[in-house]
């Protein structure tokens with residue numbers, strides 16, 4: 001079995017739910033407490049042993065790449081002002097030279113199309129997909145949990161969670177073959193089904209480990225729900241030819257592509273920081 005070393009991070013969406021904030025600033029650069037969403041995503045991947053990253057970018061997304069570059073003048077100035085803590089934090093961000101590549105998705109035609117843009121990067125290797133607007137709060141990195149499940153099952157694994165039945169029409173939904181608790185084997189997948197036709201309320205979140213064969217199906221660029229090239233449709237075609245499982249990951253997800261999810265994430269992540277938590281609790285009391 002090939003080791004999991006690659007991750008694809010699609011960041012080419014327009015982020016329309018966050019306009020006007022996302023008119024000139026990429027959604028993935030919006031901060032939760034003091035770091036942008038993209039940094040949480042990369043840190044989560046590194047904690048899972050990922051060594052190579054492919055950002056699927058579009059117009060106006062260059063700040064994402066800048067964020068992982070060395071800011072020489074800034075570092076020099078911090079050094080001169082003895083700001084050792086911040087300097088160490090910034091230096092921790094730097095990635096091994098050559099470990100991030102970017103691919104441009106000229107037109108955002110859907111998540112499936114974005115992933116297909118990474119086909120040369122993926123080659124013949126298994127790869128993780130991380131949607132940075134799903135922000136995870138997990139004791140063990142969510143990608144690491146998936147990587148472990150991949151080693152166990154030898155095939156495709158998607159992170160899943162249960163949602164109230166009336167909300168399944170917003171997600172990719174699993175048709176379950178066998179529920180084994182932490183892992184479920186999958187016999188079908190459907191993107192954004194009408195509530196009455198949904199096969200379950202187990203939905204796919206923005207973390208995946210996929211086998212490279214998914215690219216063969218994506219290459220057909222067939223449009224699905226919402227007129228977009230859907231990743232779910234191509235993943236569904238792998239079922240029966242390769243192992244395909246859902247993993248009930250341990251932890252919490254915040255949908256930071258959505259205003260309420262983003263606001264909740266600010267509070268949840270601030271409360272995890274000992275230097276901020278007491279003051280945050282104090283001011284939250286004022287809004288009861």
Ligand code: UTP
Nearest residue numbers: 010011012013014015016017108109110111114
């Ligand atoms: P979303 O469905 O959240 O779309 O994409 P979006 O454009 O980012 O946001 P809204 O819905 O308009 O507010 C999920 C993920 O897939 C990426 C997005 O950048 C995000 O990380 N994506 C989506 C692409 O990279 N390309 C696409 O064509 C579509």
